[in-house]
Amino acid sequence: MSAPEQCRIIFRHIDEPGYSNDLACYVRHGGYEILKKSVAMKPEAIVDEVKKSGLRGRGGAGFGCGLKWSLLDRKSGKPVYLIVNADESEPGTFKDRYIIHQDPHQLLEGIMITCFANNVKLAYIYIRGEFPHGARILEKAIAEARAANFVGPNILGTAYGCEIYIHRGAGAYICGEETGLIESLEGKRPNPRIKPPYFPAVLGLYQCPTIVNNVETLCHVKHIADMGGEAFSKIGTPGNTGTRILCVSGHVQHPGYYEFEVGKITMGQLLNDVCGGPLPGRKFKAVIPGGSSAKILKFGERFKGKRKVGAEMVDYDWGVEDVPMDFDSLGMIGTMGGSGGVIVMDDSVNMVEALANINAFYAHESCGQCTPCREGSLWMKKITSRMVHGTARTEDAALLKSVADQIPGRTICAFGEACSWPTQSFLAKFGDEFKQYPETKKAAKPAGALELV
């Protein structure tokens, strides 16, 4: 079966010749018409449409967007804030950057519709510090939109007004965690907040109810407001509605970003048909399907079980190539759709070295707040580094596993999972390499090399 066609909703105009990121171009392509339509609606009606649409958050966790909005404490008497999470830091993910660079007004329109629907008067776009160009584009776009009365007080002649501000991060992965982001926005260290009591929908920015949504999610809101929740829910597959942007990187012929209906394309179709297969003379060895923290999949392994299709349960027996690219299917086989960053590795890759690289990243990015993550990510890095440098001990593979096993579910935020899943899955699937490789390195160890790190 050949791959389905891309279904470009968010990326409808991106890459079109002559399509630019200024307001005039956007308006020429029908921009802000849906905002005009939305402000004539009742805010609750828009919230209902989003609930009906079944839209799931595109930041990584796949939490229901309508559900998130419905948890807002609307009776507190405090202002409600929207924070746009544009801190796209997950290795292997580059979708939000393209939206911001190439179609910023689409994001702004989505923001304004979301703000109107939730009676938000102030929205912040928290953009990654490493995206200075994106921040400048957004600043310009906001200025244009404000001048055209799409943003600011009394938009489009209504009584409703909302301001959007850009806040640039200072270079930390943890700022993508929503409560860490909030702390950072408040001017503090981005230490994620302990839950309870700090669920952003109740106690968020400045202790006020706050929605934190990903860039791509908010763009979808615009299209839901356009086509209606029901129509949106027909795109994709049940429970995995709409389209999703997949960012493919690594050892394929045509890496890049692709937008497909969720669940309508399998991993095999994506890598082989869409991305042109492995590089010449190479074979796929492994793939990380949802950003570097997602558990790795090994080509050749099989996944068996029962899954729900419609009302009935059916058996499945999948290879990696057969897995549909949706939240639930990837979850069923022990990994996740995450942020949509698909990282492909072929048989040239040494898994110990690959993991050492990932572990170095997470050890560097742990905020340091809680013990299992701060010390655990450090030891995962140190141990894989010992392996790479040929100074590992025989018992280190087992030690590595025990460290990784004690982190998930024990930390303040989901970084604990993010940093330990790679180690857990690499060890589970490529355990042999972790036994053999250190020995070969040890044999080649130069004289006078340091012992344990």
Next chain:
Amino acid sequence: MPSNPSPVMNQVSLTINGQSVVAAAGTSLLNAAKAAGIDLPHLCYDPRVEAIGSCRLCGVKVEGMRGIVSGCAQTVAAGMKVITEDAELARQRKHTLELLLSDHCSTCMGCDKSGACRLQDYAYRYGADQNRFGVVLAKPPARNFTTLNKGILFAADKCIRCGLCVKYCETVQMAEALTFSKRGSQMVVTTPLDENLHETSCEACGGCIRVCPVGAMLDKAAVGKGRESDLTRVKTICPYCGVGCQMDLLVDKQRNRIVRATSSPDAPINGGNLCVKGHFGFDYVNSPERLTHPLIRTADGFRQATWEEAIGFVGRRLREIRDQHGPDALAFVSSARCPNEENYLVQKLARTAGATNNVDNCATSCHAPTVAGLAAAFGSGAMTNSVGEIKDCAVMFLIGANPTEAHPIIGLEMKRALRRGAKLIVCDPRKTWLAQRAHIHIQHRPGSDNMLLNAILRCILDEGLADQEFIANRCEGFKEFERNLQGIAVEAAAEYCGVEAELIRAAARLYALGKPSAIYYTLGITEHSCGTDNVKNVANLAMLTGQIGKWASGVNPLRGQNNVQGACDMGAMANKLPGYQDWSDPVVRAKFEKAWGVSLPQNKGSKVPLFITAAGRGELKALYIVGEDLVATEPNQTKVIEDLSKLELLVCQEIFMSETAKLAHVIFPSACWAEKDGTFSASERRMQLIRKAVEPPGEAKADWEILCLVSTAMGYPMQYQNPSQIFDEMVSLAPIFGGMSHQRIGDRGLQWPCPTPEHPGTPFLHNGKFTRGKGKFHAITFHPQKEEPCAEYPLILSTGRTLYNYNCGNMTRKAAVINQRDPGNFVEIHPDTAARYGIRRDEKIVVRTRRGKVTGRAVVGDRVRPDIIWMPFHFAEEPTNNITNDVFDPVTATAEYKCCAAQLEKL
């Protein structure tokens, strides 16, 4: 008696490890378990600090909840089923501890914290392997932000980065001196930009040391002087201000030394918080300058004498003077620093052996207007509410009070109230810490308090915000009060005060409508020639709005000394007998005469400043002073010395050779606060036990012992086994303390009134009815200060306390930490004023008034108004009270320390 009317919490039932537990809603699982006797391991939780949740040791399993739940952050819910220990949790905890140890210098044998270290305890409990990761730790940097600090030592290699010290500093003390820098495994506790701690905004409260669960934050001076298990813990009360913080002294009994001080989170008033003075201010106890033997004046100084000789001499001379010159020829000054028992004895000594009512205490120089003013308005001159109620205030109205420096732990509670959303009004000529964060700061000129208060009262009436029902049912004298306010124009008053009228109106509204509002004031109100009027007007404000007699609502004078409340409680003043009983009431007199076996003196008695002037006129012949440095603390020092030098007999009971003691004929060496038992009355009327921690130096004796000897030598035998016996006698004579005893006071204290042994004590006064029946409005006419600025003296000098030093400084200035932070006298000057005089920052300058001059370092900044300069009075070598104005409140003889006219000069 009303039961404790604090907001009632709902109770919920749950099971922990199969055991049924009831806890208040909002309690964390960790605390609910603790109350049930189940110890959940935790390193980063401390009751003083909001849950951090970083150590990940307190994780528990809760039926129906996913994964491991944080015991410190998760609150109880009805029907919860909680498991705190099982094999899986134990394995996880062991692993977490091993991770911590992999990064921790585990040389327990050399660690001061050994035996009291929770990491050590848990490592043992869960069998954690210290060296599972096979690692040799890198040496920490040779210096860090505490290397040059005199009090605090940070041992980076012991830090487990739980965040308690940082969170305490940031959210409890709100000093924001400590922070984390870097991230992940590189994360380290430090100061902003790694500056030296004593050069940051650190207030040296020692909180970081008290909350540290391991040996990473230590008392520098205590390092190597004994581990927790080697030391004896003595629970006592801080000897400095009137807040009444309970503290634990860790004592090396063998060497008779206090090694360090700390406080436990279950301390009744302070909840385990201390300020710099409480935590570090005990060095004076071990000071080599302590007096160790009785001293008798000679032609060229003092000579050592035996107790027998000194007591015999004093007894004989006092007897002679009494018999020769009558009751007004001798006077006794009691000490607000000494416990209740000793204050009771001083006034008893005066009224029995001395046959005079000439007894007073230092309340005269500070809060006597409170006692007089509030007694006239309400019938009781004390804080109406408790410290624990502050956090529940909706509006705090501060006037003439700087609690974050003068009463730091009350300041801490106000910070807590602010974090909980309370609104704050500060009326203060200076931009104090709280004023900077106030919702309304009225920076009125010193001495204009009554003008300001009258304007606020006028606004409340104008805007119909008065509580008419309260006024009608609970008060009297309203008509005259209202008539008196008719002449007040808010605009004109605002102009005189130098503030905007709109601010006054806003403050009036905010205070009147607060649910509830409470007033806090200190010496900015009382230390004026119109101090009593000021206090009465503050009382008017509370009554007019019905903001009194409720939880977290009332009028709260914050008392200055550890036991100034007690000195008044004990009747160490001319017109009151113990328990505020009227000296002139025949029933009361009969009771005391029967108990003491004497007929009580008939003279009216006088007050400290009048003792001094009487001495100057030669009318007062003998003055007996217990623990007071009148020379350093009374205004117009030169005159005080001149007057006191004319005395025939000046006797001092002292711990140091104070400025006053230098003039004495006989000095008795006293035991200090840490060397005796007794009780202190905190500002919130709570009597609390102080306990003997060390033996006094040399031949020094407890003041009560000395007083007994002197009394006996004067012909009135006094004998007590211990202070508890004295207390029992006092209680039997004073109905408001009738239900108290040392045993009942215990570790929690008791708040008077407490008339019967069953009475639980009284958290707030005037509930439903004022002590005097109806609250009395007073019509107050504004009187300006006695010395207005003029061409020759164009500035107003105001004085006060700093955070670090305490009064005459002879206790605090012995502490290295304090000297590092607050080494000498200074003058706060507005930049405009400084520019006018050409004065630069840190330059030594001269302040001159009509009485003399004093030097100080110029601190240029906008904490003061341009027309004001401000100075502390802690420094004997640069005595500010040399130049303060010796004019007095006509009712209480309290001096006008808070404003006089002054001039600046370059040195």
